[in-house]
Amino acid sequence: MADSKEIVISGSTLSPDFIQELLPAVEQTALHYHLSFLCLGGFPQLERMIRDQALKTQMLFGSSEAVLLKCAGTSSNLVTSLFPILIKAVEKNKPKLAVIYLEKAKTWIEDIISAVDDMVKRYEQQTKSVKTCTSDVYEEQNQTEGKLKEHTVEMKALEDALAKLELELNKNVNDIEEIQEEIEKSTQELQDLIIKSAKSHSYLQVLFGYNRKYNNAAIRAKQAELTPLVHEMDSLRKQGWDIKNKQIDLQMKLAICNIQQGEIPSPVHLTEVQRCLDQIRKILVDLKNFWEKVSFTLETLKDKTFAGDKLIEDLKDMKEEFLNSIEDAKQYWQTFGAGCQRAQNIFSMQSRDAYKFLEINPSSLSQDERNKQYTSIMEKLKKINPQGLCKAAITE
Structure with missing residues (x-):
């Protein structure tokens, strides 16, 4: 139907476009380490601390x-393996064949769950390590407080401007949280409607994703309700992104003033590193939960649908729907797999190329060289798309 919509929700299953949430955090991490290096690298002890944390993160990536x-x-x-076997099992009534492959698939997935769980713990530990590093920088600041020189008019103006931006950012964050709550509420209601209206068992929807077109009036109305919320979320994300970029610009100018006065600049960019690492951790938690649901669903398929003579009985009224769901699943999983491949490539490029700045001694940089690197970082930050961070995406 022309007025039907396709919806992909990442609240219950992981959206095939989850990479759009992962990408900004991965790219920003190295850029904020680089900014920290430019601001704090002129102090030998702090340089060693930042270098150590950046190298650990590079290995983590x-x-x-x-x-x-x-x-x-x-x-x-x-x-390529499981779905063709499931189709054959249904068409030829060979449940034992399906059970064998479902067990094999569960083994693959349990291996992934274990690997992702280990990564979640490692990101949590690295976030704590960067937080400790940030605290050490503040401690170093406190120890040198008595040596501070004149607080210039320029520095006071920069601090006032940053305080104003902080208020704007706090309001933006509160607005985003309010919209996010509305989106989550509407999304859950939409999921309930989809499951209720589905002809097949709900576990098929879990395995194959909410990626199908629906013409149910209540579902279309709920989708229409979600659309403006998602657009508003995108707008707020962009607004917050613009505020943060302005903050980074002023923070760098203030850091230059600090360095010229012999002061240690604030480790604000290390705080951003923590935020990015925690964002990656949260997405990996979603990834782990997603695979756990798939594992549970495969077990359900095995126990309830492919249990011997119950195959024909259970599928008598939903055989066509079951086969159509598997066909839908192929496209979903191909897209999801492509997203994983792209994420893998991003981590590969980041771990290989994004930390080359560590090869340079920051103390040897002239102010012109420092400014040139800073300009390059800002250009990269401005190119990052913040709109991928929204938790739901609706397309016409």
Whole structure:
């Protein structure tokens, strides 16, 4: 139907476009380490601390690459191995064949769950490590407080401007939280409507994703309710992104003033590193939960649908729907696998290329060289799209 809409929700299953949430945090991490290096690298002890944390994160990204590659491989195996067998089992009434492959698929997925769980713990530990590093910088600041020189008019103006931006950002964050609550409420209501209206068992919807077109009036009305909320969320995300970029610009100018006065600049960019690492951790938690639901669903399929003679009885009224769901699933999992592959490539590039700035001694940089690197970082930050951070996406 022309007025039907397609919806992808990441609240119950992981959206195939989850990479759009992952990308900004991954790219920003190295850029904020680089900014920290430019601001604090002129102090030898702080340089060593930042270098150590950046190298640990670089290694962590390398391990993340391997996990995402495993996810991509399993997605491909589901499409090329499991789904054809399920179709054959239904068409030929061979439940034992389906059970064998469902067990094999569960083994693949349990391996992924374990690997992702390990990554979640490692990101949590690295976030704590960067937080400790940030605290150490503040401690170093406190120890040098008595040596501070004149607080210039320029520095006071920069601090006042940053305080104003902080108020704007706080309001933006509160507005986003309010919209997010509305989106989550409407999304849950939409999920309930979809499951209620589905002809097949709800576990099929969990395995194959809410990626199908619906013409139910209540569902279309709920989708229409979600659309403006998502657009408003995108607008607020962009607004917040613009405020943060202005903050970074002023923070760098203030850091230059600090350095010229012999002061240690504030480690604000290390705080941003913490935020980025925690964002990646949260997405990995979503990824783990997603695979756990798929594992549960495969077990349900095995126990309830492919249990011997119950196959024909259970599928008598939903055989066509079941086969159509599997066909829909192929496209979903191909897209999801492509997203995992892209995420793997991003982690690969980041772990290989984004930390080359560590090869330079920051104390040897002239002010012109420092400004040139800063300009390059800002250009990269401005190119990052913040709109991928929204938790729901609706397309016409």
